[in-house]
Amino acid sequence: MTAPYATNPSRTRLKVAVTRKLPETVETRMSELFDVVLREDDRRMSREEISVAMRDCDVLVPTVTDMIDANMLAQAGERLKLIANYGAGVDHIDVHSARQRGILVTNTPGVVTEDTADMALALILAVTRRLPEGMAEMQAGRWSGWSPTSHLGGRVGGRRLGILGMGRIGQAVARRANAFGMQIHYHNRRRLRPEIEAELQPTYWESLDQMVSRMDILSINAPHTPSTFHLMNARRLKLMKPSAVIVNTSRGEVIDENALTRMLRAGEIAGAGLDVFEHGHEINPRLRELPNVVLLPHMGSATVEGRAEMGEKVIINIKTFADGHRPPDQVLPNSF
Structure with missing residues (x-):
């Protein structure tokens, strides 16, 4: 050339x-x-x-x-x-x-590998520990003092984290999650090389359906391609445990946003942390109203x-x- x-x-x-x-x-x-x-x-x-x-x-x-x-x-x-x-x-x-x-x-x-992985962990912690709810209460001046039963979230240590898409960012998320004592699971179109699996100690799932149904937290780290569009569709979202949390820092189109919104509203999924959305900056208004959802303006690489x-x-x-x-x-x- x-x-x-x-x-x-x-x-x-x-x-x-x-x-x-x-x-x-x-x-x-x-x-x-x-x-x-x-x-x-x-x-x-x-x-x-x-x-x-x-x-x-x-x-x-x-x-x-x-x-x-x-x-x-x-x-x-x-x-x-x-x-x-x-x-x-x-x-x-x-x-x-x-x-x-x-x-x-x-x-x-x-x-943006490390920055996006940081944000994925931040969203996991924010949703599971109910940080936005606590912040909103403080900013509104409604907090009346400590209580043994208020603002109870979940401990991340010991939880099963399923990583959908184990490329650079997915692996960086796994390294961080290991430090928090989480159990790492993943689904990828290709299994990781043995030396990477030896380092990260993850469990590989050939079946995405089987992995999704068993995870406590699901982190989406897959690119948007024709094959990943609505990969997490209504059928697959219904496989998730009602106590599970889903986090997306990759591309909004990977998740059927309307189906996710319906399930979050119905209590069929415990919470979500989203930095990307299916229709860009046009976010489903019903999603904004939910207290169990953390929404960020595509800050993963910021x-x-x-x-x-x-x-x-x-x-x-x-x-x-x-x-x-x-x-x-x-x-x-x-x-x-």
């Missing part, structure tokens, strides 16, 4: 269009290296705005909030040769259509360090591409 501007010696820097406002350090470095078009505010770009940007840039830097589908790619200019996604997930990008048009796609894998590292990976991918080499984090169709 040759540099995309090699046939035009007068063009010395790639033109890069960014769809969202990024950390200042990332924007500064991009400006030093590329002819970059940055966002003045953090407003989401419309489809039309993104389409216009795609017609006049060499590289597009989108985020998870930007849907880059086949129709949009069909309107892209001949100049666009790289979509350098700011984030690990690429289910919002039609990678196959991009490939057909000769557009490479890259992402930022591995950066650390200063993590967002800066994501930006560094984006820059490395663009710079490597500009130098005529294959970007280190290139995503291939059907590879995620």
